[in-house]
Amino acid sequence: MTDPEDRDLAARFAELRSSDARQAPPFASMLPKAPRRRVVALPWNGVHWRLRRWSSWSAA
C-alpha cells in the first residue's frame, strides 16, 4: 500500500483488529466436542464381576 490514505486506513483497521483479537474466546471452547465412545452392551460384559460374585457366594 503506497497511497497515504490506504496506509492510514490500514493503520485504523489494524487497531480495530488487535482490539477484536483481545476479545476472541479461547479456541478450545469453540470446537465441537469429539463424539463420545458408545458403550455397547455385550453379553460377556461384566462376566468377570459375575463370576467373582458367584465364587464368593459359593465359598460362603
Add this chain to the structure above:
Amino acid sequence: MDRSDLERELERLHPESFGWALFCSGRDRDLAQDVLQEAYARVVSGSARFQGRSAFRTWLFGVIRHTALAERRRAWRPGALPVEAALADPAPGADERIEEAERREELVLALTALSPRQREVLVLVFYHELTVEEAARVMEVSLGSARTHYDRGKKGLLARLSQEVRR
C-alpha cells in the same frame, strides 16, 4: 486434511476468524461466537469440505460468511451494525489509550454508513489484508464487482472519516 490438521489450521487462524465472524454478525459478539462455533463444527464434521481450490483462509472465511447469513436469517437479526455491541470491549487492557478507542469508534461508525458489500470488501482488504481478488472469492462476486465496491466503499469511508475529524 485429517481432523488434527484441520484443528491446527483453525487454531492458527482463530483470532482472525473471530474478527471476520464479528463483522459477518453485525459486530454482535454473542452471535459471532455462535456463528464461529457452527462454522467450526461444519468444517470438523466434513459437512463443509476444503477442496484446495483456494487458500484455506479464503475458503474458511466463505464458510463463516455463509454460516452467519444462515444464522441471521434463522434468528431474524437485522444486518445493521449495533453500535454498542460494536464498541464493547469487555476486557480493555490497562494500557489501552482513549485516543485509540475513539479512532476505533469512528471507524466502526463510518463503516455503518456503507452498503454491506462495500463494508465486506473493505474489511477483507484492510482488516484481513486479503487482495481484492481473494475478497471477491470470499464474497462470491466477480472481480470487477468487488473492485467497484472497493473503490466506492473506500471513497465513502474516507469521506465519513474526514467529516468525523472536522467535528
